[in-house]
Amino acid sequence: MHHFIDVAHHSLNKHGEELCGDKVEILKTEDRTIIVLADGLGSGVKANILATVTTKIVMTMLRSGAELDDTIDTIINTLPICSVRKIGYATFSIIEIDNELNCRMIEFDNPPIFFMRNQKMVALEKTELILSGKKLKRSQVKLAVGDTLVLCSDGVIHAGVGVLLNHGWEWSHVAAYLEDQLHHSSEYLNRRLIDTCNKLYDQSPGDDTTAVTVMIREPQYINVLTGPPISPREDKAIVDQFMNSIGKHVVCGGTAANIVARELNATVETTLEYCDPKIPPIGFIKGVDLVTEGVLTLKMLLSKLKMINRTCEEPDLSKKDGVTRLLKLFIEDATNIEFWVGHAINPAHQNPDFPKDLGIKINVVKELIEELSTMGKQARMLFIDGDFSNQREA
Structure with missing residues (x-):
């Protein structure tokens, strides 16, 4: 194999909470790598359970050979809708990469995935997918060595809101920050991103904050x-x-x-x-x-x-x-x-x-x-x- 799929993830718990309301699951098999990031509604124990259920459903079904569309449909029909806010109890992002570096992505109400090639942000072509009445976004791309993908929960783009920034960090600001970083490894880049979020929150995160960095590297x-x-x-x-x-x-x-x-x-x-x-x-x-x-x-x-x-x-x-x-x-x-x-x-x-x-x-x-x-x-x-x-x- 002439490439290595380098994956790193880190989370910050909302200030005062013992459990994180975000959950990341990574599955590496002989023929593919699957990454799921779920963000449970709210924070604490309830959010953690909802996010965990979401990631477990995805991994269990995909591992057993289920189609991605069927997996998404099961998640949407399993998790209830909040009666007050009228939104799903968990949002999620899914990345699936095969051995030929064909990458499929599904996004449901999480911040858009960041995709960088040659140190520059590249817009992903997305199509709308309707499953069980819910709008999801699907995208596909052929990855190459040097490409970087970053998934995050909304705690990243809200970092600093009401503390150091009026409207939070915002997606475009995070994108510019990522472009400015030297990409030594996924661990290095992802840790630096989360550490910056923590500083913007003044060490007291106002929301669960999670980032996952996926970098295609030559094996070292x-x-x-x-x-x-x-x-x-x-x-x-x-x-x-x-x-x-x-x-x-x-x-x-x-x-x-x-x-x-x-x-x-x-x-x-x-x-x-x-x-x-x-x-x-x-x-x-x-x-x-x-x-x-x-x-x-x-x-x-x-x-x-x-x-x-x-x-x-x-x-x-x-x-x-x-x-x-x-x-x-x-x-x-x-x-x-x-x-x-x-x-x-x-x-x-x-x-x-x-x-x-x-x-x-x-x-x-x-x-x-x-x-x-x-x-x-x-x-x-x-x-x-x-x-x-x-x-x-x-």
């Missing part, structure tokens, strides 16, 4: 070697495969760094400059993109990823320490991340005075994969001991 691989194989006889073969793998190369751990340097006929250059006294310093090997300390650095990275995934604030990626450099690579550069893990045990971790949890390298990597998957990355762990070639083919 990051390979992380974080443990040597049990048998030293495998060192050369593993290093050769690692360095010949597509993408950037990161080595985490002193033992692994020494093995890589030896097999490359290079040296590990270390620096005594501590960008942050709490974070181990980085090293340098010619031909390797980044060299860091091992488990301590990975655990700090895991802690950062967990914090980032639970907030909508834009992370500071300007620092030069090993943890921030890894974070920047994962967030801005990577679409696919592979952890090359060996079973060799670091003698330092067997010291009874050493914290026991630092020896659980595999569990740390598993948690990293979970957090990266939450960001929409494709991450996996490869054990470099045993029949490693079969793992690579799998």
Whole structure:
């Protein structure tokens, strides 16, 4: 596959509410990607339930092979109409992209989808669709690498209303803002958009606010070697495969760094400059993109990823320490991340005075994969001991 569908989403709860009234569901299969954003009427528990029901109906029916029109008809006939405001109890936007990048979109009372090509907003040709007496908008487009789609709930275009802006941010203003941003990744762009909304609301959102960014990218691989194989006889073969793998190369751990340097006929250059006294310093090997300390650095990275995934604030990626450099690579550069893990045990971790949890390298990597998957990355762990070639083919 010569493209990667990079999807990121973030939400702000209405001030004072524990649950968000918006809901996002993403389904990736072998032949298509489906994204649903639903906005429940009102806020809090009731809105959350309505939005959740909407997204679940869509995903359940489309996953089972139902036609999109039948799915929409079921939603409209399932959700009641508000007796006071005479509007549906949930609005929604649906995007479906197949492996050939043919994209179908359905919009029902959510703000219009933003579509950018070559950093410029492009108007989508839309046709009106009437289902069960409701007017929906349908559009189709053939996507290409570099294209970006942004869905949002009305909390985005209302950001700042009555606080910093008289009429809210408005669609045209959001469009101009998106055109002005450098699109490093969906995660980067979407987080920046939601963080800006939060600032316009003066940190107290007046409505549930959600954005979903879909970017068509060329796959970008990051390979992380974080443990040597049990048998030293495998060192050369593993290093050769690692360095010949597509993408950037990161080595985490002193033992692994020494093995890589030896097999490359290079040296590990270390620096005594501590960008942050709490974070181990980085090293340098010619031909390797980044060299860091091992488990301590990975655990700090895991802690950062967990914090980032639970907030909508834009992370500071300007620092030069090993943890921030890894974070920047994962967030801005990577679409696919592979952890090359060996079973060799670091003698330092067997010291009874050493914290026991630092020896659980595999569990740390598993948690990293979970957090990266939450960001929409494709991450996996490869054990470099045993029949490693079969793992690579799998």
